[in-house]
Amino acid sequence: MRTTALSAVRAILAVTAQPGMISFAGGLPAPELFDAEGLRAAYDSAFAHSARRALQYSTTEGAPELRAAVAARLDGRGLATAADDVLITTGSQQGLSLLTTALIEPGDAVLVENPTYLAALQGFALAGARVVPVPCDGEGMLPDALAELVARERPKLLYTIPTFQNPTGRTLPAARRAEVAAVAARLGLWLLEDDPYGDLRYEGHDLPWLAAHPGAEDRTALLGSFSKVMAPGLRLGWLRAPAALLRGAALAKQAADLHTSTVDQLAAAEYLRTADLDAHVAKVRGAYRIRRDALLAGLPSALPPGSTWNRPEGGMFVWARLPEGHDATALLRAAAARGVAFVPGAPFFAESPDPRTLRLSFTTHTAPEIEEGLHRLAGPCRELTGR
Template sequence: MVYPFATRVQSITSSAVRDLLRIIQSRDVISFAGGLPDEGLFPVQELELAYQKVFLSGGKSLQYGPTEGDSELRLLISERLKEKGIAASHENILVTTGSQQAIDLVAKVFLSPGDTVLVEDPAYLAALQAFNIYEANIIAVQSDADGMIPEDLEEKIVTHRPKFIYVIPTFSNPQGKVWSKKRREALLNLAVKHNVLIVEDDPYSDLRFTDEAPIPLAAIDTLGKHVLYTSTFSKTVAPGVRIGWLTGPTEVIRMSALAKQSSDLHTSTIDQRAMCYFLQDFPMQQHLYRLREQYKQRLDVMQAYLKKSDPNLFQWVEPKGGMFLWVSINREIDTADLLKVAVEEGVAFVPGAPFFASQPQTNTLRLNYTHASPEVIEMGMCRLMAALDKVLASRVHD
């Protein structure tokens, strides 16, 4: 029997990536693979108190709720968005089961087989999977360290008439880069000129390592007509709570709510109420400062191993925030093959090829630096270098 859904998913996911779930469950393998925050930094006690308040409040939080989400939580999210310069009323916010559901809902609303989506190259793998499931035509736009190149973007808008442009302009996954203000404005200007929707995925902006906070596209879109904005508490509070949100043009939010209603009726009322209590009681800004300090320290440890090696061997752009370090190896090497040797050495990462919508660069890899402690990162990088040495040595002998 043929399962079209499975076929479409497999077409964009390499066997190496599919094997990662099995790999990282091995206790003797250090994983730089998943986009995982450190559970040691989760505010466990504060979340426990929040959930206690939910159950002490009676049975209402165990009942069905509105598809759009808990009204109080939406108001709290609206206040947080205002701090980022995004003017979104709580009536125009849809609470989702993580931001991944928001991406899927947008794809469900807009995409029919053959419709075009424009993306960066490389792009977030799970978004590519979501668009692929709806049989979209995924077109990569040429990009550099500052973001999409406007000339190529406009050419592809005119040629392909995309349903939307999907971007992570702040601490992108997988590259960890930050779009310049000029490129953000250029993207929005082209979206307005050609009446194209932008989907701005922003899970990482609170994890910045500098004092300067990049301006979201949704904040530049003062009329609120051209940017759909999605974010989540998964990276800053805890991914297991599964609370994300979507905001943007009113009609799109309404259609997304209808699509969500057909999927799961609503996001867990218990989790939404707990997040309300948590946000009201918890010093979130202090928590974010701690995350930034810890994650920057871990990034520095990881980069130190790359810097002290052969200076001509690696190439990367130092992240200013987020969770990922994107590395190119300046040799003719397939990192899917390197992964096999690395696992034997006791370390895992994600090969870069599956992140590309166009011609994959097989000499790339993505490293997550937020999950492991600095000591474990040191051990893991040592193992990774040993694996790379083995692969390079075998090529010399061949």
């Protein structure tokens, strides 16, 4: 289960829960930015107006008003969607798990970006899939390499996070999206498009979902989440997929948990009806942009000379690479002792892990805290390079 490397990292990261630690490790939204008052009002209203329904069992596909609200948001961004095209899930993590159950049989090949989201790798491995990495560069997947792999491996599906990827923060450019969709249409495979971060854009323009491309419409499952824009504790996500696949996912969901919490769905629907989620997200984006910039501004004097990193246009993560001969796990051990943490990149790779890589999340600390965290990181970096 590929957990050996992860457990080693987990043991170190356990230390990062200590008070005073500045952690660039977790992929968490900033808790001080949650709209707790707005959500509380939405729950109050759900109880005041529909307590009996809110506390009762409900349908597997989800509360009609929440399905409709999700569909309207997608529609509003140019992806024609009806409420019936949407299944409400218990976080987008469950969407991934349902699609895995619905589509993958042991031995099936599954293509992934390299590196990619760790919990997806684990889910595919649990299902007995043969996980095959697609070669990537700084902008994500290489479409020609993808086409070659599809022809050779005959995969069941491609799992991709095209926008502000976890762990790299990369965004697949528009032209490559069209090429990926064309490969899927020409050679025939399912696309699992995971998009929990797309709303968190700090600069540049929104790009079309793979699901919106001609030829990909009937073979793309789009996964969305309220975790990063509302609150992850709600455990609310959604899945937009062609009818046959949605039916399969609903069957799998029935076996998994019957349905997602009714009260949480009604409160979220009420929030979407009465509060302004877009205004809230704009506020969150403003704060995260400042934090991203603070991290980017401080990295040159923190990481060893010769390190490289990217400049994500959104999301939560900066992906960095230490110079030749360095190891991010060794650096984490030294850094944690100084009160600062990050995640080594190696466990995110499906194959050929790069021990020099690391993921830095910039969302949960203010700019001055980020500066202090980088100041703490500079010490162990200097020691490791003998500067």
